[in-house]
Amino acid sequence: MALKHQTPMLDELTKGPWPSFVADIKRVAERKPQCDDLLGLLELSYKDKEGHWKHGGIVGVFGYGGGVIGRYCDRPDLFPNVAHFHTMRVNQPASKFYTTDVLRKLCDIWEEKGSGLFNFHGSTGDIILLGTTTDQLEPVFYDLTHELGMDLGGSGSNMRTPSCCVGRARCEWSCLDTQDITYDITMRYQDELHRPMFPYKFKFKVSGCPNDCVAAIARADCSIIGTWRDNIRIDQEAVRAYVAGELVPNGGAHGFEKRPLDIQAEVIDKCPTRCMKWDGKNLKIWDEDCVRCMHCINVMPRALRPGExxxxxxxxxxxxxxxxxxxxxxxxxxxxxxxxxxxxFHEFVEKMWDWWMEHGKNRERLGELIQRLGLREFLKAVGVKPDPRMINTPRYNPYIFYDPADVPGGWERDPVAYRQRHQP
Known part of the structure; x- marks a missing residue:
């Protein structure tokens, strides 16, 4: 089917070596009039330098307050096929594992009842079904739940769809069963996921180790990061093998080749707390100073492992x-x-939410509320005592006050002195 809209400005985005969403939409537009009108509407937005989507208002499936984002264009006279173009969020499987059978069925459902356009995956983590009409929302929801056993994800002022890294399914560093934790949060907090009741959105993200492959620390209202509290496991023979050039640093990633590892320059000098020392034969780690940055483990994966x-x-x-x-x-x-x-964990979450719902303003995220009322008030609400590990350098930063008598070593635990002590 020939496209009816000319899109010279959008066509600029198809040039060059990189994949283009415009080229993708054009391929689908050959069989889907909605996608043709979508391109025309977007071209008009580029021309006018303003968006032509208006607020969707309340639209969704029966019994759910979230999962559907209403989209209506403000020029249905020019683009009737996108007069309605609602987005549906689908709760992705933990760690984003799919079977080809599920993907084919999902594509069949959306090809029949929607635009055929997907986003795998948005920053929310959800499967994003882009574009359908109001009358198709319930049929799509029925097919998702009855044929695939899938549910809608979160949208609006509620708990958003929890997401996690691949975890123990494929990663040897994972300290957590990220998939089980994500499933537990999803199933326990169904009301919070589907029926908006919070001041604003709330995101859980789970990373199995401090590498934080889902970027939870930068994006989640509550980050669950796998860690360990005993000592890093060391294979001294493997350390010597890296230094001798018998093993490839960084597991061979990013073009690393087999070569002698300069352990002083590439590992020890890059340790943020200088908690390591190499005497030419053995690697010494002062684990009480380790901040779990994972750098040494990433560089020498055959020699170092997280604790047990x-x-x-x-x-x-x-x-x-x-x-x-x-x-x-x-x-x-x-x-x-x-x-x-x-x-x-559940007890902590529910205290945290109670405090946020009591004190939070409309569209105020949890972090903004803590910033406004102070971390002291938050810690009192959730029943957690202040801890110097909540900040980088407690001696120089009065953000949290604590009694030195409660900290092993008291004020003698000076980070600067520790660095000097650990210099080779």
Missing amino acids: DVGATILVGAKAPILEGAQLSSVIIPFMKMEPPYEE
Whole structure:
């Protein structure tokens, strides 16, 4: 089918070596009139330098307050096939594992009842079904739940769809069963996921180790980061093999080749707390100073491994810039054993939400509320005592006050002195 809309400005985005969403939409537009009108509407937006989508108002499926984002264009006279172009969010499987059978059925459903356009995956983590009409929302929802056993994800002022890294399914560094934790959160908090009741959105993201492959620390209101509280496991023979050039650094990633590893320059000098020392034969690690940055483990994966006493660090408060600037998460619980039935974590979450719902303003994320009322008030609400590990350098930063008598070593634990002591 020939396209009816000319799109010279959009066509510029198809040039060059990179994949183009415009080229993708044009391929679908050959069989889908909605996609043809979508291109025409977008071309008009480029020409006018303003968007031509208007607020969708309330639209969704029966019994759910979230999962559907209403989209209506303001020029249905020119583009009737996108007069309605609603987006549906589908709760993705943990770690985004699919079978080809499920993907084919999902494509068949959306080809019949929607635009045929997908986003795998948006920054939300969900499967994004882009573009359908109001009358098709219930039929799509019925097919998703009855044929595929899938549910809608979160949208609006509610808990958004939890997401996680690949975890123990494929990653040897994972300190958590990220998939089980994600499933537990999803199933336990169904009301919070589907029926908006919060001041604004709330995101859980789970990373199995401090590499944080889902970028939870930068994006999630509550980050669950796998960690360990005993010592890094060291294979001294493997360390010597890296230094001798018998093993490839970084597991061969990023073009690394077999060569002698300059362990001083590439590992020890890059340790943020200088908690390591190489005497030419053995690697010494002062584990009490380790901040779990994972650098040494990433460079020498055959020689170093996380400890065996594993759990999670719980952080809160990250967000992208909306009302205020972007924020990274803050450590709230340095270590928690994350094992079924996760009762300690549930208790923390529910106290956190109670405080946020009581004090939060409309469209105020948790991190913004903590910034406004203070971390002291948040810690009192969730029943957590201040801990120097919540900040980088407690001696120089009075953000959190604590009694030195409660900290092993008291004020003698000076980070500067530690660095000097550990210099080779």
